[in-house]
Amino acid sequence: MQAQAHGSSVTAADPAAYRLGVRAWLEAELPQHWRADQLGYRAPATAELYDWERRMHAAGYAGMAWPTAYGGQGLTIREHLIVNQEIGRLAMPLSANSLGKELVGPILLEIGSEEQKLRFIPRLLRMEEIWCQGFSEPEAGSDLARIRTRAEKTASGWRINGQKIWTSLADRADYCLLLARTGSLEDRHGSLSLFALPMGARGITVRPIRQMTEAEGFCEVFLDDVEIGDDALIGSVNEGWRAAIEVLSVERATNRMYRGWRFENEFRHLVRVCAAEPTLRHVLADRHYRQQLAASWADIEIVKRYAVDVVERLAQGQRIGQHGSFMKLHWSEAHQRFAVLALEILALGWASDTPEIANARRRFEEIYLQGRAETIFAGTTEIQLGIIADRILQLPRGG
Amino acid sequence: MNEHPSAAELQDFATSAARACEACQGLSPKAAAQRLGADGLLGLLAPEPHGLGLHRAFARPVIAAAAARRLGFPLVETLAASSLLAAAAPSIAEAVLSGHEVLTAARAGSVSAAWADGAMVLNGITGEFPMALDAHWLLTPVMHGTAGPALAIVDLAAVGHEVEPRGELDIDRPRGALRFTDHRLPPSRFIDQGELLSAHRADDLLLSANDLHECARSALDLALAHVSARSQFGRKLVSFQALRHDLARARMGLENGERLIEQALAASPDAALAAAELAYAHAAAVTPGIAEMALQMHGGMGFTWDVPTHFYLRRIRAQVASLGAAEARDRVAERAIAQALAPLPA
Ligand SMILES: Cc1cc2nc3c(=O)[nH]c(=O)nc-3n(C[C@H](O)[C@H](O)[C@H](O)COP(=O)(O)OP(=O)(O)OC[C@H]3O[C@@H](n4cnc5c(N)ncnc54)[C@H](O)[C@@H]3O)c2cc1C
Numbered sequence: 001m002q003a004q005a006h007g008s009s010v011t012a013a014d015p016a017a018y019r020l021g022v023r024a025w026l027e028a029e030l031p032q033h034w035r036a037d038q039l040g041y042r043a044p045a046t047a048e049l050y051d052w053e054r055r056m057h058a059a060g061y062a063g064m065a066w067p068t069a070y071g072g073q074g075l076t077i078r079e080h081l082i083v084n085q086e087i088g089r090l091a092m093p094l095s096a097n098s099l100g101k102e103l104v105g106p107i108l109l110e111i112g113s114e115e116q117k118l119r120f121i122p123r124l125l126r127m128e129e130i131w132c133q134g135f136s137e138p139e140a141g142s143d144l145a146r147i148r149t150r151a152e153k154t155a156s157g158w159r160i161n162g163q164k165i166w167t168s169l170a171d172r173a174d175y176c177l178l179l180a181r182t183g184s185l186e187d188r189h190g191s192l193s194l195f196a197l198p199m200g201a202r203g204i205t206v207r208p209i210r211q212m213t214e215a216e217g218f219c220e221v222f223l224d225d226v227e228i229g230d231d232a233l234i235g236s237v238n239e240g241w242r243a244a245i246e247v248l249s250v251e252r253a254t255n256r257m258y259r260g261w262r263f264e265n266e267f268r269h270l271v272r273v274c275a276a277e278p279t280l281r282h283v284l285a286d287r288h289y290r291q292q293l294a295a296s297w298a299d300i301e302i303v304k305r306y307a308v309d310v311v312e313r314l315a316q317g318q319r320i321g322q323h324g325s326f327m328k329l330h331w332s333e334a335h336q337r338f339a340v341l342a343l344e345i346l347a348l349g350w351a352s353d354t355p356e357i358a359n360a361r362r363r364f365e366e367i368y369l370q371g372r373a374e375t376i377f378a379g380t381t382e383i384q385l386g387i388i389a390d391r392i393l394q395l396p397r398g399g
Numbered sequence: 400m401n402e403h404p405s406a407a408e409l410q411d412f413a414t415s416a417a418r419a420c421e422a423c424q425g426l427s428p429k430a431a432a433q434r435l436g437a438d439g440l441l442g443l444l445a446p447e448p449h450g451l452g453l454h455r456a457f458a459r460p461v462i463a464a465a466a467a468r469r470l471g472f473p474l475v476e477t478l479a480a481s482s483l484l485a486a487a488a489p490s491i492a493e494a495v496l497s498g499h500e501v502l503t504a505a506r507a508g509s510v511s512a513a514w515a516d517g518a519m520v521l522n523g524i525t526g527e528f529p530m531a532l533d534a535h536w537l538l539t540p541v542m543h544g545t546a547g548p549a550l551a552i553v554d555l556a557a558v559g560h561e562v563e564p565r566g567e568l569d570i571d572r573p574r575g576a577l578r579f580t581d582h583r584l585p586p587s588r589f590i591d592q593g594e595l596l597s598a599h600r601a602d603d604l605l606l607s608a609n610d611l612h613e614c615a616r617s618a619l620d621l622a623l624a625h626v627s628a629r630s631q632f633g634r635k636l637v638s639f640q641a642l643r644h645d646l647a648r649a650r651m652g653l654e655n656g657e658r659l660i661e662q663a664l665a666a667s668p669d670a671a672l673a674a675a676e677l678a679y680a681h682a683a684a685v686t687p688g689i690a691e692m693a694l695q696m697h698g699g700m701g702f703t704w705d706v707p708t709h710f711y712l713r714r715i716r717a718q719v720a721s722l723g724a725a726e727a728r729d730r731v732a733e734r735a736i737a738q739a740l741a742p743l744p745a
Pocket residue numbers: 132133134135136137140141142143165166167168169373376377378379380381382383640
């Protein structure tokens with residue numbers, strides 16, 4: 001199963017050449033005005049982004065480690081890393097189907113039926129179907145064992161009732177990876193199941209929630225007698241949590257693998273603006289800021305090294321256990337620290353709001369605000385600390 | 400045989416390193432040197448025929464075993480200097496790596512060196528160095544007027560040297576400093592080849608980072624054991640989330656630092672110094688706080704000689720007093736900014 005999720009045994013014969021190929025393609029194809037570190041930046045429209053990701057896939061740069069039968073490239077997690085390193089080097093827009101590619105794909109590869117793999121994976125890679133994730137509920141955030149949305153067995157499938165919240169992209173998604181209760185609430189994690197919920201089904205109401213950053217697509221989802229087929233069930237009944245958690249702990253260590261290299265791109269952007277702008281140049285000579293930049297640099301090297309180490313371990317067939325919690329905890333907090341530093345430094349350039357400073361400020365204000373969510377989603381900081389205490393340090397719990 | 404060892408090889412090695420360090424308990428530094436030397440542990444990294452020429456990763460289990468047992472010996476200093484000695488001072492290498500003479504090292508100081516009448520004349524004061532009263536040789540940085548930074552190997556046993564005891568922090572490895580007034584150093588004990596110096600510095604920083612980690616890990620283990628055993632308010636202390644989260648955070652600090660140590664171990668020779676500086680800067684920033692937290696978690700017990708937590712804290716603090724996080728970060732900043740301003744490779 002690991003081999004499926006993390007790549008067949010085929011490897012690009014020459015990693016250096018493979019890397020140069022990815023680099024050249026991205027450099028040539030990614031429009032300059034979509035790069036957040038360039039003047040004249042503007043965010044791509046959703047349709048443009050879908051088209052861009054479709055082209056990336058067609059060029060061979062999505063689903064690197066997935067089997068070709070499901071639209072993947074049939075390579076290994078090592079090529080996945082190379083592509084992500086090159087993606088990170090550029091200030092490229094975020095994926096518009098990241099839940100599909102980073103969460104749904106790996107879960108289906110692990111526990112989906114052959115029909116589901118064939119049906120869903122190629123389409124999410126080709127951006128024909130966008131996915132959202134329906135886990136959180138008003139009464140079940142960190143404590144997902146309290147999920148109340150219920151799936152009842154009917155003659156031909158399942159009937160769903162309940163409510164989801166904080167569902168990113170639900171307003172545009174074609175499918176939702178739904179975690180729902182298929183037994184009694186007392187069984188907590190033991191009676192949850194996973195479904196591929198078609199968002200066009202009758203009985204689904206999506207309401208937008210206004211996000212702090214004003215970014216669109218944050219939603220709550222109401223489910224009233226939604227009828228879906230038997231084939232919507234992913235994995236076995238009441239096994240949804242176990243499967244999800246298994247995949248999630250790997251995903252925590254492998255998702256958005258470009259992160260460390262993007263972080264480095266942000267660091268470069270900040271330092272270069274300082275060097276180029278007369279009102280900011282003194283920052284690079286000031287020991288206080290140099291010390292903080294050095295600390296951020298160490299943070300970045302750590303994020304990168306975690307990714308490289310995880311890839312090596314997975315490529316050698318080793319397990320990574322709960323180590324994704326270290327990565328999540330570290331990068332989310334390190335990124336927040338860096339964003340604070342960037343805002344503080346850029347504020348020193350107030351006397352000359354050149355286009356370069358204005359552009360950097362726009363980018364880092366966005367990173368700063370978005371960064372506040374990074375210690376909340378995908379398991380909050382406190383939840384990661386709990387995982388490290390319970391599962392890695394194995395501290396006894398009882399009084 | 401200069402390859403990165405497998406996990407199994409390291410495990411084997413850890414067992415014998417632990418046995419050797421165990422056997423050194425209670426021995427004088429000179430006797431410990433002979434024991435470690437006879438086991439081949441001091442010459443681990445030095446090229447043959449002086450040593451075993453093993454990969455630097457083999458130093459890790461030895462440093463771990465020594466730190467956990469608070470060995471009163473300049474182990475990191477010796478391991479880090481071993482290749483340098485083998486290249487530049489073979490007879491001293493022979494004596495030190497076999498365990499017949501003890502070598503220690505200073506990391507900083509303000510010693511100037513100038514040629515006069517066929518000798519290198521030293522003036523000024525060294526930074527603090529461990530095992531100050533038990534070592535035969537001192538490796539110390541000096542500044543040579545025209546040639547820049549260099550290293551001097553000073554014979555502490557020679558007459559006229561008065562080591563000044565310094566500070567009470569590190570009880571296991573008492574420290575001192577040495578003042579030179581027109582000290583004449585034989586030219587053969589003056590090392591200024593750039594490559595040797597930077598390789599030595601890289602090894603020293605990397606192994607020191609490792610040592611800091613192992614001391615912090617030992618302190619953390621003591622804290623874990625204490626809060627797991629002690630009850631207050633009718634429950635085990637370990638059940639309080641505030642303590643669990645602090646312990647988890649400390650563990651993350653070590654895990655993060657491990658990544659940088661691994662990176663430095665795997666670095667190519669031309670990247671080794673930068674990677675070691677980064678690993679050290681991180682370790683120096685993170686490990687003191689972990690040992691301080693560990694002490695805090697013992698309550699009043701932590702403030703006594705009944706638990707050894709304070710010894711680890713002292714060792715860590717003494718080490719970072721001779722090369723602190725801020726100075727180490729200065730070097731990291733220089734490289735990080737230069738790298739950010741350089742064009743990306745095409
Ligand atoms: C931008 C964004 C996008 C998101 N996208 C999605 C999505 O697409 N799909 C989806 O299902 N969910 C999504 N989420 C939801 C996210 O997973 C939850 O917000 C998160 O799991 C926390 O749950 P909660 O909001 O209910 O907070 P709560 O669980 O109520 O937590 C509130 C605070 O209490 C702390 N806390 C909780 N329990 C403990 C404890 N035992 N010990 C100590 N402290 C504790 C938390 O760490 C937090 O600081 C998204 C969230 C954000 C911010």
